[in-house]
Amino acid sequence: MGKEKGIHFSLKHKSIRTQLIVYMGCFVVLPLCLALMVLNIYLQRVTTENKTGYDTTLLSQIKANADQMIEVTNYSTSMMMTSKSVLENLRTMARSEDSYDLYQAKTQLSARLSEMESSVLNAVGGKIAILTDSGYLIGAHNLSRTSVEYEGENWYQQIRSNGRKTTFSAELQDFFAEMTSSPIHDHRYLYIGRSVLDYSGENLGILLIQLSGTKIWGKFTQAMVPADEGTLYIFDSGRKMQMEYNGEKEALAESLAEEDAAFWEGTDSIIQGTLKNGYKYMAVSLEHGGNTLVYAVPGRVYLEGNLRISRNILGMVLLLIAATIITMVYFSKKLSKPLTDLVEKLENSESGILTLQEPELSFLEIHKFISSYNRAGHRIEELIEKVKTESHLKEKAHYEMLMSQISPHFIFNTVNSIRIMAREEHDERTSHALESLGEILHGVYDNRNGMTTVGQETALLEAYVDIMKLRFGNSFQYYNVIPTDLYFYEIPAFTMQPIVENAILHGVKDVTAGQIIVSAVEYEQDFLISIFNNGNSADRDMVEEMLKSPHRNRRTFTGMGLYNVNSRLKMLYGDSYGLIFKEQVKAGFEIWIRVPKRTDFQAHSAGRKERE
Incomplete structure (x- = not known):
């Protein structure tokens, strides 16, 4: 067998277009697509978690609302069940037969029930009635016997055996339907039954309570049930449905009742799961009667947001790929065409030396x-x-x-040539630069004793700023607003220059429309010179470190730092003078120079003697 040849791809000697497409595809498009895929997964996860957390919060609020309504109802009905007048009326009805006493007892009970409905139970949308042992159904507007067969029913026996404890039973709906002319929809209300016992334990009847599902669900369903697809249920401890919201699918309720889940065991925390039919559910136990609150919704409701995100991300990926291909084809052609044209001209040239014309569209x-x-x-x-x-x-x-013949005179000849050339070519910029350089050299050699005046220092500073503007351009503006009255006072040479240099190199270097402002304030014995720039600010600790630590930067004009300037001022004039950092400035950097008023350059000698 012959030796198999592996596929090898090399970019050597490939065209600009080919290399641009390969590099852009591998190092730009592919990472962006991968990043978008990761973003898609992350957003889907976050969306699902947010939806789940949102529904969990609403379910907890519904649970709290239902528990509170049942608690209020139990408390108010307990007060009525132990009322002497209510018990006396029930005893009268138990032992009287169609007499005035019977009628009066029924009327008083009806009035008491009506009063409770219009007061306490009105807030929870509740209705109340009493089913006596003799078969009378007493309500707010009902005094007759009931036609409902109930004595042999399991729920009736369960209520009697539970005594005053709350018993939930949807079959109690028939009694409230009998007392009203309007139809009552199944499972739209929560029904509670409690036995009314006298002090000897004798059963005098059953207290029937109807709570409105609208009040229990509240306005939470508007935010929780999307597009009428979610369903809310309340099941009793026997897994029988007591109440529902939007529960038109009976098979769903049966699936929940048949689900062997942990929420049937009773828990205070919300349990989540998925049914075999794809529905997702959340369940939590209510505080009374072993009831369970369940919220079920199709699983695709949770996937709709994820699908929408996936479609958007996929659209972005396709758009990115298309835009990248178009851009790469366009720019690769634009890049390669001028070069190919130049190569053709050079190859067609007989002598090999010709004057090339720059293409109209070039780089x-x-x-x-x-x-x-x-x-x-x-x-x-x-x-x-x-x-x-x-x-x-x-x-x-x-x-x-x-x-x-090259000698040290070369430097002077070169400078002289620059000066002559600038004069002949009317180069104002070069001439101005040489003039500024002369001002600086004049300041250096004329102040060998180390002292100068504010005016001379200001002139040197102007020349230095002009030189720096040749380097940095017009990226910053320099303003000198020192009053001319201060120009005749002495100041150590190169006191302001290092601070301005620091402002240029570190303050306004990377700032758009940078500004450096030099100003002064005069006092009776001394004056303050302020140097402000609107660039990078500094905290107090950093400035104090700069003032206390010696540091010499040989890349600067003088090699002097803030420490050297501050130390020289304190040595000449005492500890009361020197550099002061103004930390109140939040946007920018400002430092003050405090100097005494002196006009004699030798006065600093007297200052030394006084300190000694």
Whole structure:
């Protein structure tokens, strides 16, 4: 068998278009697509968690609302069940037969029930009635016997055996339907039954209570049940449905009742799970009667948000790929065309040296290449002409002679040539730069004793700023607003320059529309010079470290730092003078220079004697 050849791909000698497409695809498009996929997974997870947390919170609020309503109902009905007048009326009804006493007892009970419905139970949408042992159904507007067969029913026996404890039974709906002319929908109300016992334990009847599902669910269902797809149930301890909201699917209630889940065992925390039919549920136990509150919703409701996110992310990926392909094809063509045109011109040139014309649509690199090539071509042509007129040996001897004559005078000749060239070519910028340089050199050599005036220091500062603007351009503005009355007072040479230099290099260097403002305030014995810049600020600890720690930066003009300036001022004038950091400035950096008023340059000697 022959040796198998592996697939090998190399970008060597490939075109700009090919390399651009490969690099952009591998290092830009692919990472962005992967990042979008990761973002898609993260957003789906967050969306699901937020939806679950939101529904859990609403279910907890419904539970709290239901528990509170049942608690209020139990408390108010307990007060009525132990009332002497209520018990006496029930005894009267038990032993009387169609008499005035019977009628009066029924009327008084009905009035008491009506009063409770209109007061306490009105807040929870409740209705109340009493079913006596003799078969009378007493309500707020009902005094007759009931036609409902109930004595042999299991729920009836359960209520009697539970005594005054609350018993939940949906079958109690028939009694309230009998007392009203309006139809009552199944499972729209929560029904509670409690036995009414006298002090001897004799059963006098059953207290029937109807609580409105609208009040129990409250307004939480508007936010919880999406597009009428979610369902709320209340099941009793026997897994029988007592009440529901939007529960038109009986199979769903049966599936929940058949589910062998932990929530049937009773728990205070919310339990979540998924049914076999794909429905997701949340369940929590109520405080009374062993009832369970259940919320069920189709699983696709939780997936809709994830699908929407996936579609959006996929659209973004496809759009990104399409935009990248179009952009790469366009720019690769735009990049390669000027180069291919230049190559064709050079290949078709007979002499190999020609003047190239810059294409209309070009780039900075192409412009530099053409300019450099043209300059090199002109120089080559000049050298060729020079070689034709002079011999090689003469050129070599002349070159060696020039090299041997290089001396320190070269520097001065160069400076002189720059000055003459600037004068002849009317180069104001170069002339101004030389003038500023002269001002600085004048300040250096004329102040060897270390002292100068505020005016001279200000002039030197102006010259220094002009030199720095040649380096940094107009990225900052310099303002000098020192009153001229202070120009005649002495100041150590190069006191303000290091601070301004620090403001330029570290303060306004990376700031748009940077400003450096030098001002002064005069007092009776001394004056303060303020140097402010609107660039990077500094905290107090950092400035104190700069003032206390010696540091010399040889890359700066004088090599002097804030520590040197501060130490020199304190040495000349005492500890009361020197640099002061104004920490109240939050946007920018400001430092003060405190100097005494002196006009004699030798006065600092007297200051030393006083301190000694």
